[in-house]
Amino acid sequence: MAKWREVCAEDAFKNTYKFVHRRKEVALFRLQDGIFATENSCSHEYSELSEGMIIGDDVYCPKHGSRFDIRTGAVRDLPATRPVKTYPVKVEEGIVYVKI
Numbered sequence: 281m282a283k284w285r286e287v288c289a290e291d292a293f294k295n296t297y298k299f300v301h302r303r304k305e306v307a308l309f310r311l312q313d314g315i316f317a318t319e320n321s322c323s324h325e326y327s328e329l330s331e332g333m334i335i336g337d338d339v340y341c342p343k344h345g346s347r348f349d350i351r352t353g354a355v356r357d358l359p360a361t362r363p364v365k366t367y368p369v370k371v372e373e374g375i376v377y378v379k380i
């Protein structure tokens with residue numbers, strides 16, 4: 281069952297952050313209206329989306345350039361064809377939490 285996990289202070293990162301909990305890797309992204317989370321591994325091959333480039337509401341995979349909607353995990357550009365999981369995020373008293 282998913283639980284809220286403490287990630288870091290809200291101001292601990294600028295654009296992206298990698299969070300690891302018991303082998304589960306989560307990528308956090310700061311957008312204009314908040315912080316969002318997806319699984320860290322690209323759905324094409326293994327590459328870390330937390331090292332990708334954010335443009336608008338999308339993240340570009342650093343390996344082959346697939347583009348994912350950060351809010352929904354949907355694929356917006358090939359070569360990936362499968363979405364990535366997304367996770368709920370909340371910020372309380374300056375601390376970021378992700379539900380995984």
Ligand code: FES
Nearest residue numbers: 322324325341344
């Ligand atoms: S590993 Fe991400 S696009 Fe290939």
